[in-house]
Amino acid sequence: MPITITAFERSPDGGKGLARDTRVRWALEEVGQPYEVRLLSFGAMKEPAHLELHPFGQIPTYEEGDLALFETGAIVLHIAQRYAGLLPADDNARARAIAWMFAAVNTVEPPILEFQNAKLFERDKSWSEERLPLVLDRLRKPLDRLAARLGSADWLEGAFSAGDLMMVSVLLRLKPSGFINEFPNLAAYLARGEARPAYQRAFAAQLAINTGTPPSG
């Protein structure tokens, strides 16, 4: 069944891989499934045709036969459940890996987005200076805990799983500012994720779109 995802026609990050189609591409690369990409402008994302697929008018979406999905957590979980390679076979280990996926989008990603918004869009507000320490405190707390839990392990629960894929994907947003380097083991974890050949292919594919150059090799 052919798989089609949607992505930005021009990503605001210029190809740093921070747009959320990258995590879906990465999951598909990990499980070895080919996919097509439909590129959308910001305008097209708010048109009825796309709102039918994505109620909030965002990217990415995922279409496979009769199935249409939105929300990267749900999309990556679907890929991980349908194709081998991203979830352990043992039921309990599988449930733990899924718990890490939820932790990524529900516990770790929100304060990262808040931090990003504070830095990018709230700098000119009169209250920005006063608020930033609160935002940073809310961000450091879950990262401290995550760093303590990961310790010197390569991945969160034994072998690499969809939980790591989602966690690394959300942590990537802390790379451009250098903030991730406050947590050396998380920075190393991020680098391990980025070094995976499947991530490299996913990154190259989105970069090619944003720079207009076909991926080499």
Ligand SMILES: N[C@@H](CCC(=O)N[C@@H](CS)C(=O)NCC(=O)O)C(=O)O
């Ligand atoms: N929680 C959603 C977030 C989706 C999202 O924020 N997508 C961004 C791109 S990374 C988007 O489409 N932004 C444009 C907009 O909201 O108009 C998910 O994980 O899929």
